Amino acid sequence: MQLIRVSIYEDNAKLRDLLELLITNAEGFVLVGSHPDCRSVESEIRPDAPDVVIMDIDMPGRSGLEGVRIVKESNVNIRVIMHTVFDDDDKLFTCLSNGADGYLLKKDSSAQLVRAIKEVYDGGAPMSPGIAHRVLQAFRQPKATAKKEYNITDREQQVLELLSRGFSYRMIGLEISISPETVKKHLKNIYQKLHVQCGPEAVAKAIRERII
Amino acid sequence: MQLIRVSIYEDNAKLRDLLELLITNAEGFVLVGSHPDCRSVESEIRPDAPDVVIMDIDMPGRSGLEGVRIVKESNVNIRVIMHTVFDDDDKLFTCLSNGADGYLLKKDSSAQLVRAIKEVYDGGAPMSPGIAHRVLQAFRQPKATAKKEYNITDREQQVLELLSRGFSYRMIGLEISISPETVKKHLKNIYQKLHVQCGPEAVAKAIRERII
DNA sequence: AGAAGAACTACCCAAAGGGGTTATTGTAAA
């Protein structure tokens, strides 16, 4: 069986030593790199040639948020597991959009970390339970929530939707068989309800709040 | 320790029996319901009062896609684990947006299912490795991809971004210190490149294609 | 029964948007 090549990025020397020990002694792994920060990731990643990178987020000079992006840009096949104390949404989703393949909290056990490395190597996406839950929650449709929040009526939503598809007031009126003046009135109400000034801003807000 | 109340929705009688047996014999669980389809979820969910629901997707009459939505509408605190042979993206993401808390494939082992029930009850989000990977991939930013696709320049992107925030041509010009006429010129080019007719449509497309 | 609000229409008017055209400058690729 092929050994899994693991590289570590972790600024805390004690924890880094611990991780080194863990990887070195675990069955099936070989430690190919261990670095205190991401300042030279670009030049380290080629000689290390890891299969899996364990990446802390909070490091001096250059954070793991950038680190994961750079590693993934150099080679998408390298799996990156974030390993951090942070569990705030901002950092989490930044990591994910930058290409992280897993997200573990430092409070998780060594055994879990070892399992996670195997899992990510096999094409999985290991996450701490709470993290996984937050990720799934991001897919939940607030649905009518935002629409209700702003008191947008069905008709207003329909007008907004047509506006976002490039229809002029006149065309919207023809499409849903009302006067362009009424279309205008609906939009005036929409702008008030969404607290925006104009069409483009309304469309942007409506899309971002999932109203349309 | 509190027993975890589990309810099953599975049309295959053999598998349903197997699941019943599994739940009944596993430590810490109590089986409170077992149904061959979702046709009467609304009326079953109250008397069953489950903590966790195991839900197949492909069932006669009403699919688990609707099932999970209905369960979650009745009570968001009930955790729902999808349990299916399907692993196509469409069904997966429909489940998630309908509120599923976990997603296991039937090829996974009984032990994994038992672990998953405990995990979801504790606020986690158990997923088969391949599923978790697909979920994370959905967060990956195509980033500059769409921008490149349409040949949108940095300046054009910047103008578009300000437009989406409700700035008029004049205000955009003041903001980035160029003439409003130049702003107009940039937008004319943007509309051509994005194949749209007007501001609202451009903003809608730019957001949906992740250009801004 | 009365109040509230959604949906509808209309008019005035000023500001903004958007198509077409032309032209200069700087930078980067061929």
Added chain:
DNA sequence: TTTACAATAACCCCTTTGGGTAGTTCTTCT
């Protein structure tokens, strides 16, 4: 060195947008 194109700016001209105001009808809630 030519060529291409991003970024800049300006002009004409017409359409569209959006604020203000005022009013009708219909449904729904109290």
